[in-house]
Amino acid sequence: MIKRFFVIGMLTTTVVISCKDKQKQGNIDSTATEQTISNDVVTQSLTNKDGETLEMSFDNSKGKATVNFNGESIALNQEMAASGIWYKNEHYDLRGKGNDIWLKKDGEVIFEHQDNKVNVEVKSDKGDVLTMTFNNTAGTVKAYLNGGEQIDLEQKKAASGIWYENDAYELRGKGDHYILTKGRDTVFEN
Template sequence: MNTHIIKAVILGFTILISCQDSTKNQTKTPSNHTNSKVTDTLIMETFTDKNGQTLELSFNNNKNIVTISLNGETAILQAENAASGFWYKNEQYELRGKGTNIDLKKHDQLIFTHVDSMVTATITNKQGQTLNMVFNNTSNTAKVYLDGGDEIQLNGQTPGSGIWYKNEEYELRGKGEHLELTKNDSVVFKN
């Protein structure tokens, strides 16, 4: 998956399920985790919690509903006005979330939760440059900001050791406290 798709996924997922106006023409974009599928009116997502339990969601933004499937039970929840993120509920279930972090309650008891594993770090080199980094270990992606500049989305690679993230222009490699960010094979940050 390239960085443009990942960026669109996160933004699209949040916008699509937060939107309450069913008359708008919306872009349907799958998220960046397991088993996403998009049809004309549905966004289908599969989440896995830390215990290996699987929750399937089918968002119908035209009808402002989500169909949930967990442990052989299926239910339809209606969209509610959320201050931030998304919120769906019926008499039994309540689904809340923001981005790919979600909680599902049944009769006010939390029965499923999915939270991406995130790590943040900031490093400054001898030249005074600052590199802010946000690593999403669940999706194996990173967002980096050089000197507070634009967000750079990177995808995790398989290094021999240390870390390695890249996109079409940028590459972040490092081991321990030593990091190097390159743009088109030219070093733009090194500590």
């Protein structure tokens, strides 16, 4: 009887110590991840249709951005955006999503950049639907086959027509005819 209580006590102690070690390990991993994210500084430069350049530097760990426009350096603080980015100070307001960016000074737009995007939807004889958003500025396309997962492709130099690819997919087309392949298999053709 005493041996049973001793064995049960040892097992209980082992489980408790094991759980505490797991909990400590979880906290260490979480802290390391936060430190990696906190050192994230992103820079980007965009040119508008008038040839003006907006240089931006985002310090995500501090929630700050520095914008250089027309020789002026502007410090902005991050605001909570429903989608995309939003930074501001008492005179300037920077908002955007992706490469579509607007800089306002005292409520007036002083810089605007929007990528040239074209939406195309085509249907095959089998009834499959390929929906594509071409970003002609960035040289990319986001494709969706039958409303499924997003397929991100990058533009390649084609002798004629279009050619986009990633590690798994290739999209080629000319006029209103498109072919999407995965490996050697054709997954869509209209």
